[in-house]
Amino acid sequence: MSTNKIEFTNTKAYEFIKIFMYQVDISIKEGKQFENKTQIDILNLINQRIEDTPLDSSSHRFANNACLSIFEFLKSFENIYLVNSFGNASRMDYGTGHELNYFCNLFVLYKKGYCKINEVFYTLKIYFRVVRNFISKYNIEPAGSQGIWGIDDYQILPYLFGSSELFNSNRNILELDTSYCYVECLKSTKNKNSLVLSSFKNKRWFDINRNSLNMYDNQVFKKNVITQHFIYSEYLPNTKK
Template structure:
């Protein structure tokens, strides 16, 4: 596989996954079937590319507001159209009357539509010379919206969407110039669609740790959201549990949007329903919060067999060991 070499002396901000050429694309499949296989994952090119992608975006959004100015490329616009389509399908697929409160079966109808259309949706985003990658990349899109059997959603599905975006970088469809738009436009819209899915179809949290988990559904917006706050002149970690601060600043900061959503969905004292976040509010600085959340993400998501057993590997995110 021929690849563009990174320029020497590149900064973390420039370290997007390398553009790949002359690839034999393949349909991604599961490779982690037993706990001992986790070593293969941590040594893999996929792990290196994935964590590199997350950390590169973490660096890109440092100290930046959601409302700041940044370039919006044609590819980003096409991704927003794709996500708007998924959003529209929710409106066209209302929940059905059923005896059980959670896991509305109308979600399966919505998911079947995505299953059928995913490759065409991805083809519409890719330039014609990259159309051969559509079937491979579409798998990550389908994996990113939850499980249609269990009607649940969690951090593994969120990781599939990050993998979808990483693959678009690897084929050169998204570039270094798109980094802010990837988080502030595309991922932001994805979060909005996922929250609508969760509310409309009463989706269960996948593998939830209850009060011991960071959040029932998401993790990445807390990492990138805490990076946005680094070196903020007035807002400290202790402020995010203040509802007035959340209401005043949520449009600028992804972290506060997450807190706002939790406040809307849960009742009772914050310290009881979101104990981990309550503990984080006592950390003295946002840079320490950010570093701690990255460690926690690796330990609680990327190194947990119940999450990674569902991850799929192809030519773009390869199970092969990193050289």
């Protein structure tokens, strides 16, 4: 892993992960999505550990200290992207940078031939659920919440790829159930007063999808407060484009 400083948007890592995002987006729009059993099994194993790890009974102003055992458990997978996909152990918080780490994990698996493009979305949906369970159980803090000006205190990808799933639909959000990724995340979000989500209610899925892709680029890829912690690697190098 390299630590040389370079503007993230000038790196090959940015180019590669952004292209991958568009590839996944197109795959969801155009074809059936499938399960990657190996990755789902790993996520189920993590979720089971969350379920089996009781809360620390001492009083806590913020996150429950029992979450630290989950962070420790993640180290056993010896995967730097996966280890950093559930938040920061020191601050006991979670945000879009950690969500990005898991997406990078899937990119690397894709490049190695362990995950197909049409398996990414299904895997992400399980990851979103496991993370929500983790956040809810241990009261994990949001990393850099934007309040009503943000789409969600914790994640953006469920909305982005959720809009990809509904891209060809003419149905209104009120007509949809939680079998759809977008609605499932919307029902569980703590940011009930998001002006962004409110503005999406009367838009076409085409527009929501386009806006979500632009939003991710601006609020994650182009935010130094997030990308300064980006994990560069062999498949996501910090060399210039």
